[in-house]
Amino acid sequence: MTTDEIMSLALGMSGYRRVPEDSAIFVPGNGIRKVLFGLDVSTAELQLAKTLGVDLVIAHHPPATTTEIWKVFLRHVEFMTAAGVPEDAALAAVAEKVEGLKLRGQAANYDHVPSVARLLGIPFMNVHAPLDELGRRRMREQVDAVLTRGRATVGDVVEALRALPEMRAAQTTVQLAMGEGATPVRKVVVAHGAYTNGGYPVARTCFAHGIDLVVYIHIDFGELQRLRAEGRGNLIVTGHLAGDSLGFTPFLRELRERGLKVTTFSGVIEPIA
Numbered sequence: 001m002t003t004d005e006i007m008s009l010a011l012g013m014s015g016y017r018r019v020p021e022d023s024a025i026f027v028p029g030n031g032i033r034k035v036l037f038g039l040d041v042s043t044a045e046l047q048l049a050k051t052l053g054v055d056l057v058i059a060h061h062p063p064a065t066t067t068e069i070w071k072v073f074l075r076h077v078e079f080m081t082a083a084g085v086p087e088d089a090a091l092a093a094v095a096e097k098v099e100g101l102k103l104r105g106q107a108a109n110y111d112h113v114p115s116v117a118r119l120l121g122i123p124f125m126n127v128h129a130p131l132d133e134l135g136r137r138r139m140r141e142q143v144d145a146v147l148t149r150g151r152a153t154v155g156d157v158v159e160a161l162r163a164l165p166e167m168r169a170a171q172t173t174v175q176l177a178m179g180e181g182a183t184p185v186r187k188v189v190v191a192h193g194a195y196t197n198g199g200y201p202v203a204r205t206c207f208a209h210g211i212d213l214v215v216y217i218h219i220d221f222g223e224l225q226r227l228r229a230e231g232r233g234n235l236i237v238t239g240h241l242a243g244d245s246l247g248f249t250p251f252l253r254e255l256r257e258r259g260l261k262v263t264t265f266s267g268v269i270e271p272i273a
Contacts, residue, residue: 029123
């Protein structure tokens with residue numbers, strides 16, 4: 001396979017029509033048979049790949065904040081408006097974070113890791129939002145299965161997410177970070193696949209507009225404390241590696257079915273079949 005074919009596979013599986021701003025092919029490659037895949041790849045991991053003799057390194061997380069990466073964060077607006085949040089309120093919820101990401105993009109050395117890959121002659125790419133979308137869909141399916149049964153509670157959603165193989169295999173556990181398990185739930189936003197979590201502003205906006213439960217894969221403690229202080233809504237945190245790995249499993253399966261030998265490392269959770 002080629003790096004273009006691998007990227008196209010990820011896009012097709014996740015419904016993306018173009019490469020999002022948090023994903024890229026930094027060093028293209030052809031005739032790829034051996035792949036090293038991990039959440040985070042830096043210069044040391046590229047040297048490891050050289051030693052292992054792989055044909056391609058795929059990172060999940062982008063190696064740096066780029067100038068356009070803020071556009072992916074706007075997916076939170078899509079998630080919120082789809083659940084009934086007015087667009088103006090949703091845009092206001094992401095405005096501060098978007099501004100911060102724009103400034104980080106101006107300061108970041110976005111070429112550091114890719115330049116090392118070029119010097120080592122190792123094909124290198126990262127796939128972020130498309131794989132997160134695959135994971136979001138799997139979580140959404142679990143949530144919807146609970147909601148369709150009727151009389152669903154927050155605790156029912158927690159247990160449904162814990163039942164996913166990647167969640168069971170992780171060292172972390174799906175946590176009810178805020179709220180009560182017995183609370184009835186009707187409207188849920190699974191806020192994953194928008195570069196990073198929406199923090200306090202996104203969750204607060206959801207709760208203010210009738211959404212009972214928000215699902216994040218992680219959240220800063222200070223942001224959580226602000227939400228708890230207001231005492232409104234319910235928040236589930238799945239765990240970062242477990243949440244991300246939900247999107248890896250179907251993608252890695254497709255790569256292997258196409259004859260690629262994929263070695264995983266750096267936080268990838270592969271459930272035992």
